[in-house]
Amino acid sequence: MTFKAFIIGLLATFGIPWLLLVVVPYSTMRSLEPVKYEKNSELSGAFVPKRDGRIREGSKIFGQEGCALCHTQVIRPTYAGNDVHRAEWAGLRKSSSVDEDTRRETIAQDFEQEEVAHLGQTRVGPDLSNFGRRLEHYLKVNKSSRNPEQWTFMHLYNPKGVPRYEVPEIGAQIITSWKSTCPPKGGLFRQVQVNGAGHGNLPLKIEEGVGIKPTDRARALVSYLVSLKKDTLGNPLPEALNFNPKAPKSKE
Template identity: 45%
Template sequence: MTFRSFAFGLTTTFGAAWLAVVIVPFFLMRTPKPVSFDETKDGKEGIYHPKRAGRVINGAEVYSANGCYHCHTQLIRPTYAGNDLGRPDWAGLKTDEARGDTRRESNIFDYTGEKFAQIGLNRLGPDLSNVGRRVEAIYAKDADPEAWLLMHLYDPRANPERPTSTCPSFRFLFDEVKVQGQAPANALPVQAPEGEAIVPSHEALALVEYLLSLKRDDTVPASISHAPATKPAEAKPAAAAPQG
């Protein structure tokens, strides 16, 4: 074998893999085509439109800049690739008061409005695909969701329910401001130097809005659902009563 043929074979091998794994998926996923609901399978018609609210772009930049993706994923794996649907409330709420079981897998439309899909590197912390829904429905059910998240970012272990949380503190996203008269409405309920208050920065507020926007549990068309709801099993005819 000559060096020329070796170099050609090596280039072809890696080039084909790069083409199949990176280039082709990039062009296929950068502009996904709209997906429609099917009356027969989904029970309704129309185009599927994912809904997000909040400063998604700015918040995603703060999320990425602070390395949140190192410890948290945003990917509910298909059933054939894992058991994420069985994890408590990661994929949605199993018992949503209004809609019942809202759990589902992730799809390409879940990352609409973001420059990068924050699928994450590790799961040292819980998946955040539906953290906005969890905060509102579970963690801060009787409190202000934004205030709950701000306190969690400032001191994750201040919550008596999470004394051993491994989440790092993001106190550098908060500012100490002078108080003249009444304290700011968004001041955190923590001890601050005399005459000052701790308030969230613009970055902290953008990050919290982004986290609260993570509610990826809406109903999607069966055509992009890896595990569409199965039909209930038909009732079997009752066995005939024994005679005699």
């Protein structure tokens, strides 16, 4: 290797990351303006759903169970990735069964009311920003007899045992649990003696007189997961929450 090639390689090694991590984000975000709100009421001009009770507890369990190691809750800006266009991650796209396209990028207010923002570390599994929204939609489209809570309980107990669901409108295979890499969460369930119908048990046959019942931790976690509908604020965002406004016109 010549000295010239070494210098060029060195500049490329440090120059390209600098451009991508410093220059591009700065040039994109330099026109952002502060969000106005009323100091006394802390209202920002848009409704943000409250997240308390069992959902708040489920968020803690989500972190304790290590779910954020394999799942993100961040829809990246379009200049950083194609998350907005990936399998309904960012919300629901307009179709014959959906009147309005709610897909958008993640903003800071999406994590309001949460003690911890579960951004995630890797994407071994799909992004969960709008898990509750898309699961609800997919079960409806496929005319499933299960509700979102039941489906999620079954998935946590045996990720490979839940049938996949497809959305014919877009020809996409969205939920493919039969080849899921998610580890079973058997510790969130307990075996109970069943007398009669076994109210609250999972629809699984273990052995005669034995059923599988979710624990309180499982119920809290599922409540949190099915509540993940971060497209609630809509698209386009309310003006008070628009963190990516158009650059102001220069004064002549």
